[in-house]
Amino acid sequence: MNQGSLDLALTWDGSEIVVADVGSARPQVASVLLGLPAAALGDVVCRLFGICRQAQAAAAGLCVRAARGERLAAVALDELALPVAIETISEHLGHLLIAWPTLLADPRQPPRVAACGDWRRRLRAATDRQSAATVAAALVDWLDDADLPPLDEQPPAAATAPLLPRLTAAEWETVAAVENFALRPTLGGEAAETGALARQADxxxxxxLLAAGRRLDARLLARLLELRWLAAALAEPPRLSSLLDACAVRVGAGLARVETARGSLLHRLELAGDDVAHYQIVAPTEWNFHPQGAFVREISGCPASSRRAAQLAGERLALSLDPCVAFSCRLIDA
Structure with missing residues (x-):
């Protein structure tokens, strides 16, 4: 299924980006799930999503179980969390491999970044929990020894979005009940930034880095810190259970939360008998590329002395926020 794209329009006055607008062509994937038998959800969701497939499938499965009133034992949550953790490590490595050279002042790809592709292949080749843990232990050693170059100097953002706190599924239920929440999610009336930076902000x-206004560097470091934590946690599966949970909204309805590489993913489901009557998916991209979200706030007011500088600033910021679909930045003269 076509996952859509983002059109990031930057209005530039010759010296700064004065305002930004996000146009989204992302389809409402949840509508495809209406009327399906609950037992088919996992397979269909896996086919629909090319990115964060394990996380999406885990969220769908948790929703169904919560709607049916099932309580998952800790060991069952561990089993669900393991493929999500492996997928998240792979996504973080893939982001570093693709985005890091673009974010650096020196566009030449550092050898350490190139090695991210090798680690992804090794992790994907792991066939069981033990082999995955072995690869992950070696990855931790590599990360500890990595000599990682800093990013180019960036001017502090004039405004930033608040960082999304990590809420439980039960806490999300009262927030997500708002109409159109999946399209334009807010918390306390504000669009917030989700992802590794929000989770590692402590x-x-x-x-x-945040106090110094170096938000791009902070996002990069947050990914590296999270990579270390996830890789180390593969050897201790119970630690991974914090990545996901679910709650019954009422009889026949459930909500699930799964932490992905890009941020918090929410699924909300209502059943009519054993069929899907209502489905809601709130992806991290809806938070970070909200019309008043992290991208728009941070890029607005960004100094740019040339069209090339404005274009690069927009692309760098978008890459650092890592949307789950393709994006394009276009300049509009003020």
Missing amino acids: DARIAG
């Missing part, structure tokens, strides 16, 4: 190094 780290002292991240806090220092």
Whole structure:
């Protein structure tokens, strides 16, 4: 299924990007699921999504079980969380491999970045929990020894979005009940930034970068910190259960939360008998590329002395937020 795209329009006055607008051609995938038997959801969701497939399938499965009033034992949550964690590690590595050279002042690809592709292949070749844990342990050692070049200097953003706190599925239920929440999600009336930066914001190094206005660097470091945590946690599966949970909304309805590489993913389901009567998916991209979200706030007011500088600033910021679909930046003269 075509996952759509984002059109990022930047209005430039010759010295700065004065305003930005996000146009989304993302299809409402959840509508495809209406009327399906609940037992078929997992397979259909796996076919629909090319990115974060394991996370999407886990969220769908958790929704169904919550709607049926089933309580998952800790070991069952561990089993669901393991492929999500492996997928998240792979997504983080893929992002570093593709986006990092573009974010660097020196466009030449550092050897350490190129190695991310090798680690992805090794992880995908792991056939069981033990082999995945073995690869992950070696990955932790590599990350600890990595000499990672800093990003180019960036001017502090004039405005930023608040960071999304990690809420449980039960806490999300009251928030997600708002009409059109899946299209334009907010928390406390504000669009927030989700992803590794939000999850790692308590780290002292991240806090220092945020205080200095170095948000691109902070997002990169947050991914690296999360990579280390996930890789180490593969050897201790119970630690991974924090990546997901679910709750019964009422009889026949459930909500699930899964933490993905790009941020918090929510699925909300209502059943009529054993068929899907209502389905809602809130992807991280809907948060970070909300019309008043992280991308729009951060790029608005960004200094840019040339068209090329404005274009690059938009592309760098979009890459650092890692949308789950293709995007294009276009300039509009003020």
